[in-house]
Amino acid sequence: MENLKHSSGDISQCPFHGGNTTNETNNDWWPNSLNLDILHQHDTKVNPLGEEFNYHEALKSLNVQALKEDVTKLMTDSQDWWPADWGHYGGLMIRLSWHSAGSYRVSDGRGGGGTGNQRFAPLNSWPDNASLDKARRLLWPIKKKYGDKLSWADLIILAGTIAYESMGLKTYGFAFGRTDIWQPEKDTYWGNEKEWLAPSDERYNDVEDASTMENPLAAVQMGLIYVNPEGVNGKSDPAKTALHIRETFARMAMDDEETAALTAGGHTVGKAHGNGDASILGPEPEAAPIENQGFGWSNPTGTGVGRDTVTSGIEGAWTTEPTKWDNGFFDLLFGYEWELTKSPAGATQWAPINIKEEDKPVDVEDPSIRLNPMMTDADMAMKVDPIYREICEKFSKDHQYFSETFARAWFKLTHRDMGPKVRYYGPDVPSEDLIWQDPIPIGKKEYDVNLVKEKISNTDLTIAELVSTAWDSARTYRGSDMRGGANGARIRLAPQKDWAGNEPERLAKVLNVLTPIATEFGISIADTIVLAGNVGVEKAIKNAGFNTTVPFTTGRGDATDEMTDAASFEPLEPVADGYRNWLKQEYIVSPEEMMLDKTQLLGLTAPEMTILIGGMRVLGTNYGGTKHGVFTDNEGALTNDFFVNLTDMGNTWKSVGEGLYEIRDRKTDAFKWSATSVDLVFGSNSILRSYAEVFAQDDNKEKFVHAFVKAWAKVMNADRFDVK
Incomplete structure (x- = not known):
């Protein structure tokens, strides 16, 4: 935008602020307000x-x-x-x-x-x-x-x-x-640090103990992929670096052998670049001037490219022939002793002692020149750590x-x-x-769904039991890496069957009823669990005075213990579930923020979250059967009562401590309902309240039912890539 001049000669400000002023967003003004941007x-x-x-x-x-x-x-x-x-x-x-x-x-x-x-x-x-x-x-x-x-x-x-x-x-x-x-x-979330490569201490309780790295992070410093190649906090100590490598790669789902293979294989080819002064590089792409057209880190040294390239600051190749897949990494790592040195850019690296001329790699531009190879602290860790060394010696042979x-x-x-x-x-x-692909066999697709539903409907299982079990099976899905979900029915296997959030006793009771039904019809337990949830929802819809069928797609399979890497499923264990009003323990992050995180992983929108929360409350699916947020006198009916009573101005709301609240009659002060902060945020947050008001309207009772069914089916089918 062109700057305009006032008659006084002052330059006026462009009316579009575009991120150049402070306190310009709602979250700047009200930092404690729930930020829905993640959705x-x-x-x-x-x-x-x-x-x-x-x-x-x-x-x-x-x-x-x-x-x-x-x-x-x-x-x-x-x-x-x-x-x-x-x-x-x-x-x-x-x-x-x-x-x-x-x-x-x-x-x-x-x-x-x-x-x-x-x-x-x-x-x-x-x-x-x-x-x-x-x-x-x-x-x-x-x-x-x-x-x-x-x-x-x-x-x-x-x-x-x-x-x-x-x-x-x-x-x-x-x-x-x-x-x-x-x-x-x-x-x-990549970390709280306000500067690139801030000391590792900021994301560890104790940097000496690699396992204390803040979850869910997997890199040792802001702006790194995994570990600092110069050592922990830039201080060379291969033994300590090895411990951080092990933790970092474990958080990337790699075991020791995979970690050693990737480290050695990644450094079998190519080179690091540090032949110059890293401090004079231009800004990164996002900070570079517009004429750079998305390029960053411009280098004014010499040609700025080729042998003058500066990237990590470390300089040199790892092997004698850096464009060939061979065992050169191990030949040099184990074939020579190494000593600490500095690159031209001042980075700490390791150099071989008394290396033969023929073992040196040639210059990237002039093959008549041979230069020293190098190793990083991460490479030396493969030699120093006894576990990594044993693996690498096997590779070398x-x-x-x-x-x-x-x-x-x-x-x-x-x-x-x-x-x-x-x-x-x-x-x-x-x-x-x-096994890391979480394989699931294809389930039976052709069978009489209505007969199975009738069989389930005639059991003594309650609406809350049917719906909660289906939800717990499906809620493990996360769109970040497409893991989890109801397909496979891994909720009946270790470790999921024992997760506190799945209420193991209630889960076992439901599975004991549903498993014989699955066997009788020759279908998967996975399909049966989802069908049971649908039966519960349909019963609740009838209790509310409507008649709607929940969509269902057959064909889920049942995974086995042999198909399940139990350890890799541990990170999927829920520690909170706003949809069932449950929190395993108190956390630094609020229950509302944890609800948003789960909602985003499930692939749901903010309106869909609102709809599901309101419906799950009146269905009585709270963990342990608590009554928090169950704003209805007709539990088990899929009504819009949660929203009606949340927005009723005949009520007052009172904090009673520890994230719990009471809703009382404004005139008589009589107790009506209890609630958690997760419940009340749908009335306090202006965006969420706007959704709640839509479904509290007298003309939207049936609209709410249809919206709930659509959102419910979305969660149940989130992992059905075989039919998408």
């Missing part, structure tokens, strides 16, 4: 491809072979504006893929490469992702050529996989199917075993957040079912 992301309005676009349909016309050939050619098509090290972009593309996929954490399933989120802030400007802006621009001609048939998310991961293949690794496979997002993921182990670990790293195998597309999808 307002990835709206269809921000998607330039339109609501009707289906990426998995578009993939059917993708020429995969031609694409792979183009990506392979790119690896050795060096560009003057960003020349390839040794004429091969393999190392750069592997780092691009790795840093995209490596942001995944198993605790909440967020991060990872499944959405192409590396294109946006903050990831595109993390210090650990320096120069990856160039890698994405190198891929742009390929993305432009294949258009909507190829997502950025798929291309970014494919680039690293093809890079390994072009350098000699036989990869395990590759799957397309990742769908792009079109704006930053504000729902992902058996290159084939190392290659196969790495290929599988790389596939897991780059596909862990894609969800069930049914979402995989392409000719290179491995036929093997892997």
Whole structure:
């Protein structure tokens, strides 16, 4: 906008503030107000491809072979504006893929490469992702050529996989199917630090104990993918670094062997860049001037590229032949003693003692020059830590075993957040079912649903028992990595059957009734549990004076213990559920915020959350049968009473401590109902109250029933990728 001058000569301010003033948002003015932004992301309005676009349909016309050939050619098509090290972009593309996929954490399933989120802030400007802006621009001609048939998310991961293949690794496979997002993921919590690479102490109770890292984080510092390559807080100590590597990679769902394989395999090719002064680099992409057009970290030293490149500050290759898949990493790590030194940029790294000239890698520009290789603290950890050393020594003696182990670990790293195998597309999808894919057999599809429903309806199970069990089975779903959900009926297996939030005694009672019914009809328990929930909802609808059938799709299967990695399901255990008005214990985060987090993971909108909360309360599904928020005298009927009584001005509301409240008659002060903060936020938050008022209206009783059924079915079918 052009600045205008007043007659006095003063320059007027543009009436559009655009983020340049302080205290301009509601949350700046009222920081304690519940922020619903987490539920307002990835709206269809921000998607330039339109609501009707289906990426998995578009993939059917993708020429995969031609694409792979183009990506392979790119690896050795060096560009003057960003020349390839040794004429091969393999190392750069592997780092691009790795840093995209490596942001995944198993605790909440967020991060990872499944959405192409590396294109946006903050990831595109993390210090650990320096120069990856160039890698994405190198891929742009390929993305432009294949258009909507190829997502950025798929291309970014494919680039690293093809890079390994072009350098000699036989990869395990590759799957397309990742769908792009079109704006930053504000729902992902990356830490509270206010500066990049702030000391690790800020996210640990005790940095000496790696396990005390704040959940759900998986990286040791703000702006890093996993650990500081110079050591904990930049202080070299390979033994301590090993402990932090183990914790970090465990939070990325990797065991010790996978961790060692990925560390060694990631550093078998490519190099680190620190041949210059890191302090004079230009700002990151999000802070760079407009003429940079999305490029960041401009380097004024020499040519600024090639041997003058500065990225991490560490300088050098790990192996003698950095564009070849071999055992060179182990040959040098175990073949030489190493000493601490500094890179030209001042970073701490390790240098070999008395290395043979022929074991040195050549310069990236001039093959007549040989330079020292280097190792980071993370690499030295593989030699110092006794567990990692034993694994790496085994790898060093058996290159084939190392290659196969790495290929599988790389596939897991780059596909862990894609969800069930049914979402995989392409000719290179491995036929093997892997336990971390949470495999589920296909269930029976053709049977008389109404007969099963009648059988369930005639049992002594209550509406609350039927609905609660179905909800508990389905609520484990999280759209961040497409894990959990009702399909598989893992609620009957360890560890879920023993989770406190699932009320094990009540769960066992319900399963003892439903399992014989499933056996009688030859159908899955998973289908039976969901059908039972639907039966409960339909009974409640009739009790409210309406008659509506809840949609149901057959075909769920039953997972077995052998198909279930019990340990990997522990992070899915609920510690709070606003929908059933339950909190395992007191937490720093409010119950309302935890409700929003669960709602976002379930893929629900704010109106859908409101509808489900109001319905679940009057159905009597509270944990343990508590009456908090059950604002009705007709429990078990799907009425809009929750909203009617919440907004009734004949009431007063009084805090009675510990997050509990009483609702009393305004005239007589007689006690009417009890409530939690989760209940009352639907009356206090202006946005949520606007939704509550809609469903409290006299003309929206039936509208509420239909809206509840639609939202309920959405949760029950959230994990049904086989029918989507």
